[in-house]
Amino acid sequence: MRDTISIQSDQTFTNFLNVHNESGQRTVLYYDRPNSNLPKALIGLPDSLVLQAGEAKKYPLKFLANRQTIRQNLQSFIISLRSAAPSDKSLMQSDASFYTQLTDAEGLSLGLEQDEVYLSQLNDRAQVMVRLVNHGYVPLTFTLNLSGVPDGLEFTGQTMRMTLEPGEQQILPFEAAYRTNFKRSEDFIVTIKAIDDLGNQLAVKMLKVFSITSSRNLGQFSTLLSNPPNSVSLLYGNLNGSSDYFQFRTNGKTVVNGSSTLEYRLNMDRYSQQDSKTVNVYDSYLDYQTKTWGIKAGSIYESSDFQLYGRGLKVNMRVAQSGVLSAMALENNYLLFNGNNFNRQGARILGADYQENSPGNNLRKASYIYSNDRYTGLNAHQIGFRSDFILSGQERLALQAAYTVEHNFIKNTKAQQGASGGFNYRRQTDNINISFNSFYSTPYFTGLQRGLFFSDLRADWKLDQEGNKSLYVFGNAMINRPKFQPQEGILMFRDFKNAIYNYGLGYQIRKGSVYTNFSPYLMRQSLQTSGYEYKNPENTDWDASSIRMKLLTGYTGGLYNVSVNADYGYTYLNTSGNPVAPFHSLKINASYSMPLLGFTGTMQINPYYLTDVLNIGNQTKYRMYNFGPNVRIYAWERKLEFALSALYNYYGYTHNNNYTTNAFAKYELKNNWIITAEMQYAVNRQRIFRQEYASAGGERLDLENPVENYVNNFNVDYRQLRFGVQKKFGRSINTALRKLKLNYFEDHNGNGIRENDEPYVSGLIVKINGESAQTDRKGHVEFGVEEKIRYVISVNNTKGWSLQEPTIVFTDKNKSLQIPLVKTQALQGKLVVKKNKYVDNFPVLAGIKVSATDPFGRVHQTYTDDRGNFIFYLPRNKYMVSIETKGLPFSIENAAEEVTLKGSPLDILTFIYTDERRKIGVTRF
Numbered sequence: 001m002r003d004t005i006s007i008q009s010d011q012t013f014t015n016f017l018n019v020h021n022e023s024g025q026r027t028v029l030y031y032d033r034p035n036s037n038l039p040k041a042l043i044g045l046p047d048s049l050v051l052q053a054g055e056a057k058k059y060p061l062k063f064l065a066n067r068q069t070i071r072q073n074l075q076s077f078i079i080s081l082r083s084a085a086p087s088d089k090s091l092m093q094s095d096a097s098f099y100t101q102l103t104d105a106e107g108l109s110l111g112l113e114q115d116e117v118y119l120s121q122l123n124d125r126a127q128v129m130v131r132l133v134n135h136g137y138v139p140l141t142f143t144l145n146l147s148g149v150p151d152g153l154e155f156t157g158q159t160m161r162m163t164l165e166p167g168e169q170q171i172l173p174f175e176a177a178y179r180t181n182f183k184r185s186e187d188f189i190v191t192i193k194a195i196d197d198l199g200n201q202l203a204v205k206m207l208k209v210f211s212i213t214s215s216r217n218l219g220q221f222s223t224l225l226s227n228p229p230n231s232v233s234l235l236y237g238n239l240n241g242s243s244d245y246f247q248f249r250t251n252g253k254t255v256v257n258g259s260s261t262l263e264y265r266l267n268m269d270r271y272s273q274q275d276s277k278t279v280n281v282y283d284s285y286l287d288y289q290t291k292t293w294g295i296k297a298g299s300i301y302e303s304s305d306f307q308l309y310g311r312g313l314k315v316n317m318r319v320a321q322s323g324v325l326s327a328m329a330l331e332n333n334y335l336l337f338n339g340n341n342f343n344r345q346g347a348r349i350l351g352a353d354y355q356e357n358s359p360g361n362n363l364r365k366a367s368y369i370y371s372n373d374r375y376t377g378l379n380a381h382q383i384g385f386r387s388d389f390i391l392s393g394q395e396r397l398a399l400q401a402a403y404t405v406e407h408n409f410i411k412n413t414k415a416q417q418g419a420s421g422g423f424n425y426r427r428q429t430d431n432i433n434i435s436f437n438s439f440y441s442t443p444y445f446t447g448l449q450r451g452l453f454f455s456d457l458r459a460d461w462k463l464d465q466e467g468n469k470s471l472y473v474f475g476n477a478m479i480n481r482p483k484f485q486p487q488e489g490i491l492m493f494r495d496f497k498n499a500i501y502n503y504g505l506g507y508q509i510r511k512g513s514v515y516t517n518f519s520p521y522l523m524r525q526s527l528q529t530s531g532y533e534y535k536n537p538e539n540t541d542w543d544a545s546s547i548r549m550k551l552l553t554g555y556t557g558g559l560y561n562v563s564v565n566a567d568y569g570y571t572y573l574n575t576s577g578n579p580v581a582p583f584h585s586l587k588i589n590a591s592y593s594m595p596l597l598g599f600t601g602t603m604q605i606n607p608y609y610l611t612d613v614l615n616i617g618n619q620t621k622y623r624m625y626n627f628g629p630n631v632r633i634y635a636w637e638r639k640l641e642f643a644l645s646a647l648y649n650y651y652g653y654t655h656n657n658n659y660t661t662n663a664f665a666k667y668e669l670k671n672n673w674i675i676t677a678e679m680q681y682a683v684n685r686q687r688i689f690r691q692e693y694a695s696a697g698g699e700r701l702d703l704e705n706p707v708e709n710y711v712n713n714f715n716v717d718y719r720q721l722r723f724g725v726q727k728k729f730g731r732s733i734n735t736a737l738r739k740l741k742l743n744y745f746e747d748h749n750g751n752g753i754r755e756n757d758e759p760y761v762s763g764l765i766v767k768i769n770g771e772s773a774q775t776d777r778k779g780h781v782e783f784g785v786e787e788k789i790r791y792v793i794s795v796n797n798t799k800g801w802s803l804q805e806p807t808i809v810f811t812d813k814n815k816s817l818q819i820p821l822v823k824t825q826a827l828q829g830k831l832v833v834k835k836n837k838y839v840d841n842f843p844v845l846a847g848i849k850v851s852a853t854d855p856f857g858r859v860h861q862t863y864t865d866d867r868g869n870f871i872f873y874l875p876r877n878k879y880m881v882s883i884e885t886k887g888l889p890f891s892i893e894n895a896a897e898e899v900t901l902k903g904s905p906l907d908i909l910t911f912i913y914t915d916e917r918r919k920i921g922v923t924r925f
Contacts, residue, residue, distance in 0.1 A: 004099045007065045011794060012042065015098055017059045017079060021051035027083060035080035035095065037430050037467070039069045046866030049081065050844040057847055060863055065102070075100050078430055108140050108164070109133045110194055110203035128174040128207065129626065129647075130192060131600070134164035141435075142194045142202055144172075145448070165515055165552065170565055170589045176209060191301070191309065230254065235676075235724035240717070245271035247724075256288070263287040265298075278339035293317045300330045302351075305402065305420075305447035306369050306382055310346055311336045323356040347373035363388050363398075371446070377410030378485060380446040398424040400439075404446040408485045416485060418445030433460040443483035451482030473505045474521075497528040498610065506550075517552040523569070527576075527610040544610050545573040546585070565589040569608070576613045579606060579622070595774060601627030623652030628660075637780060638773070639668045657685040672728035682718040738811045742766060742793065744779045747820030750854060750877040754818050761821055768793050785811045795821070802875070822875030825901045827852070829881065829909030831868030834893070836915050843890065843915045852879040868913065876901045881909060889916055 007013045021027045029049040038044065043062035051057060063069050080095040111131040134140050141163045164170065176190075190209060194202040230252030237245050251265040266284045270277070285298025294316045302308040312330020319325050332346030353367035364387045371380040384402035391397055400422050407415040422439030436457045443451040456476040463469040479499040504521020523546045530539045546569040554563030567587040574581035585606035592599045604624040607613050612622060628647035634640065642665045649658040660682040667675050744761045745754045760779025768791050773781045785791060793807040802824050809815060831845055845868035852860045854877045864870045882896040893912040 004101055007070070007100045007102055011792075012062055012064050013100065014043075014060060014062045015077075017045065017061060017096060018056065019049060019051060019059065019081070020056040021053060024053050026053060027051050029081045029083055032080040032082045035078075037076070037078045037462075039063065039077075039467075043863065045079070046846045048866050049846065050866070052844075059847055065100070070100065070102060075102075076430065108142065108194055108202040110192060110205045112192075112205060112207060128176060129602075129649075130172045130174060130205075132164060132170050132172065132194070132203075140164050140196070140202065142196045145193045145195050146190055165517065165554065165563075170563075170591075231726055231728045233674075233724055233726035235722055237720060237722040239720050241719070243271065243273040245269055260288065260290040263289075279337070280335055280339060281337040282335050284336055291318070298336060299334065300328060302328070304367070304369070305384065305449060306371070307332060307347075307448065308349060308351070308369075309334060310349070312349070319354070320356075323354060325352075325354050327352045345375055347371045347376075347378070377408040378406060379409050380404060380406040382446055394429050395427045396425070402441075402445070402447060404444075406444060406446045406485060411486050413485055416444035416483075418442045418450075420445050420447060420449065431462045434458070443481055444485075451480060453477070453479040453481075468510045470508050471505070472508070472519075475501075475503045477501045497526075499526045500524070500609070504548075514555050515553065517550075519550045521548055521550065522546070523548055525610045527613075529614070540576070540614075542576040542610050542613070543573060544571060544575070544581075546571040561591070561593045563589075563591050567608070571606075576610065578613055596631065596633065598630045598632075599627070600630070601625075603627075621652050623650065625650045634774075634776075637776060637782060641666045654686060657683075659683040674726040674728075676722075676724040676726065678720075678722040680718070680720045683715070684718070685715050738785050739814045740768075740783045740785045740791070740809060740811060741814075741816040742775075742781050742783075742807075742819055743817065744775055744781075744795070744819050744821050747822050747875075750820075750822060750875055751856060752820050754820070764795055764821075766793065766795055793819075822877075823903065824873045825876055825903060827872040827874055827879070827881070827899065827901060827906065827909070829870050829911065831864060831883075831892075831911050831913040833868075834912050834914045843913070845913070848883065850881065850883055852881045854879055874901055876903060883911055890914060891916055 005013050005015060019029070027050075029051070031045045031047055031049070038061070041061060041063050043060050045059055045061065049057070049059070076097055076099050078095055078097045109132070111133075112129065130144070143162070162170075190207045191204065192207060193204045196202055232250040233248075235247040235249075237247070239245075246269070248268045248270075249266065253261060253263040256262050264286050267282050268284070269280045269282075271280075283299050285296055285300070287296040288294060296314045298311065300308070300310060300312045300314050308330070310330045310332040311334075312328060314326060314328040314330075316324050316326040328349070328351045330349050332349065349369065349371050351367065351369040353365060356364045365385070367382075367384045369380075369382040369384075371378070371382075373379075382402060382404045384400070386398065386400040389397045389399075400420075402420045404418040404420075405415055406418065407413050418441065420439065420441035422437070424437040425435070427434040434457075438455040439449065440453045441447060441449050441451060445451065454477070456474070458472060458474040460470050460472040463471060477500070481497050501524040502521055504519050506517060506519030508515065508517035510516075525542075525544045527540060527542045548567060548569035550565075550567045552563070552565045555561065565588070569585045570582065571585060572582045574583070583606055585608055586604070587608055588601075588603045590599075590601050602625070605622070607622050626647060626649040628645060630645035631643065633642045635642075643663070645662050647658075647660045649660070650656070651658075661680070663679045665677045669675065744764055744766075746758050746761060747754070748758055749755070760775075760777075762775055762777045762779060764775040764779070764781075766773050766775065766781050768783055768785070773783065775781045791809045791811065793809060795803060802822060803819070807817070807819055809817070829850065831848070833843060833845075844866075845864055846866040848864040848868075848870075850862050850864065850870045850872075852872055852874060854860075854875075860872060860874055860879075862870050862872055878898065878900045880896050880898050883892045885891050885895070891914045893914065894910075897909055897911070899906065899909065
């Protein structure tokens with residue numbers, strides 16, 4: 001049996017179990033299902049295995065890699081056998097096992113409803129919708145990390161550890177709002193990352209945030225034009241008919257001198273607003289890498305527990321076989337060039353790190369960072385370490401630690417020392433999975449996780465062999481108590497301390513493509529703040545406790561995906577008094593997707609977090625709804641792509657209604673030219689409230705009890721049009737150099753050649769290297785592929801069609817193939833043992849090879865089980881079914897049988913088995 005098998009999604013994979021009876025007697029072994037964890041197999045083990053003395057046998061195992069079979073990227077399969085004879089148990093190997101490695105696993109996608117948001121003129125707030133989708137076969141557990149948030153601005157929303165089931169998607173609402181009197185005049189970027197328990201980055205997305213009156217960098221991070229290797233594009237946009245801008249982009253990656261690579265990117269905007277005309281350059285760089293060293297100049301973004309994004313230089317050198325030594329110098333400013341020259345200078349950073357990736361995906365890293373911010377006066381040093389360990393085949397441990405020093409050289413403050421440490425422990429056995437991770441940093445730690453304590457423990461128990469049923473318990477705590485040095489230019493810096501605790505258990509079950517997970521849990525929170533705006537108390541000290549129930553259910557199919565995530569709670573303690581406890585709360589996330597049409601929606605009634613109460617102000621009702629459809633259409637052999645989406649948002653605590661519509665079109669011309677167009681229209685309708693004071697007697701006003709009264713509505717309409725042209729060019733590493741055109745048809749007679757009466761198959765899902773496409777009404781699909789690569793092409797059998805044989809293509813030139821599809825039918829048979837008075841024991845019928853040969857000479861094979869039964873899934877055709885007996889201790893009276901599969905039911909084929917282990921010959925004299 002092979003130890004590890006590389007598998008691909010929706011493909012079959014096979015292994016063989018070798019069993020050798022080294023004893024001197026006949027042995028009967030039984031498949032021990034309770035102690036094995038094999039999923040449902042296409043070809044499985046018989047219930048009993050019979051081996052004669054000294055005999056060795058090979059038993060085939062065949063599975064289909066789908067969401068019902070594969071639950072982990074690296075998954076173990078355990079086979080346990082037991083003997084009926086007690087004397088054999090001490091001499092038997094306990095079990096056999098192998099692993100599968102999913103090589104084309106798709107993971108998490110992180111998207112935004114809008115790649116750029118505008119802070120309201122009225123209250124300096126903006127709503128952000130983060131969409132998370134698990135495209136893979138295994139559950140993903142992660143936390144969201146936000147970096148690049150400037151001083152004084154806060155993002156409130158769910159950043160706690162969460163798990164997405166395969167095919168599940170969620171929309172998480174966030175709110176960006178200034179909480180201090182200090183506001184930055186320039187625009188900025190917030191980086192949103194999904195980080196797993198080992199610190200690996202699963203997905204990343206950048207969000208552009210600027211004032212609604214600022215139109216100078218419009219569309220800077222729009223998804224209008226994709227970024228294919230070696231492309232150049234020019235885009236024109238107009239906002240509300242008063243502001244114009246041009247965007248120029250070019251990017252690519254190419255081979256230099258055979259083994260080195262050069263990657264480049266340039267993003268430049270020229271905008272015109274009233275009397276102002278300016279040019280900005282951002283997210284641009286040159287990156288040259290050889291086998292031993294590399295250098296990158298321009299925009300530098302680093303994944304670190306420190307705010308590292310901006311313009312600068314980074315050099316790296318490879319050390320030994322798996323080590324990389326890097327050094328960088330940069331300024332935290334995403335603009336490489338700003339024509340207005342009014343944005344303040346960011347912190348200047350010097351850094352160095354050594355990183356080593358050893359076999360088994362073990363990471364060891366040491367880093368040093370020095371930061372000097374001449375605007376705020378903060379000076380900081382940080383030294384960090386991380387190391388991963390494989391304790392055993394089932395256990396992994398990751399450790400991290402850091403030490404920091406920070407002081408303000410302008411205000412001449414005392415240097416504050418900080419430290420952090422954490423670990424992540426994971427143990428995965430056949431029936432129990434345990435994960436325990438914890439992190440602590442002191443209040444003056446200079447990293448992004450400043451003054452934070454976080455701990456999370458979860459244990460899962462499988463309740464069946466396939467892992468379709470499981471029980472889990474969990475507990476987590478997050479305590480945030482940061483402290484900050486006085487900073488120059490910050491008029492008021494608020495104090496913010498909060499804590500969240502969750503304890504609960506859950507049960508999850510999956511049946512086919514349907515999954516359900518429900519979990520009751522307790523939630524406790526505390527929040528202390530100071531220095532808030534007028535509508536909240538200057539000092540808050542609140543506590544809340546709730547009993548909650550979470551329900552997750554969904555369906556994951558080949559073309560359709562549905563998920564509903566609901567969280568209901570009963571809050572029996574809320575010292576903020578808004579709303580007055582006890583009260584009920586509800587959060588619902590729902591999504592539906594299919595190739596043409598999709599729908600997403602969220603709803604929240606009453607606060608979930610205490611930070612939600614801060615958004616209410618003096619309002620008593622917290623309501624939030626957003627929902628909308630989306631449509632995507634392809635035409636003319638996918639040369640034309642059109643997408644349309646609409647979203648309605650309602651925020652009851654601000655009486656804010658947002659209506660947003662996005663339309664996008666792309667058309668591919670000859671010679672790799674592309675034209676694009678995009679329209680965005682948004683309407684923001686918000687009620688304006690004025691704070692008034694009632695009389696406290698005489699001319700005196702009651703200043704301690706302000707009342708907010710409705711004044712009128714404030715409407716903002718936002719319109720943006722964009723038009724672009726794009727050209728792909730060159731021969732880069734990742735550019736598609738060859739066209740592979742595939743045409744699928746119904747092969748009724750099974751000859752592999754399309755006849756006039758054999759139609760094409762539309763709506764078929766075709767997969768190649770993890771990329772999927774759907775055939776049009778002419779059965780046509782087209783892929784761009786690299787040159788001189790061997791590709792294996794598969795289809796998703798959603799309409800009962802399957803390939804006559806695997807499609808393997810070597811792309812030495814542009815190719816167009818006609819590929820036959822056939823309908824399959826089950827053909828069952830069995831062996832019937834002919835009685836033999838000279839043989840007193842029953843023969844072994846398992847593992848006998850049966851062949852089915854069609855008129856074109858194609859041979860299909862299967863094996864019998866321990867009862868002599870066998871089954872084929874064959875294309876409809878004529879077959880000669882036979883059993884080869886040459887050299888074997890048995891014969892078949894009817895060695896071959898002819899059958900015709902036409903779709904109608906067939907009788908079970910019967911072959912007469914004659915045991916010839918004791919063959920008696922009679923000689924006459």
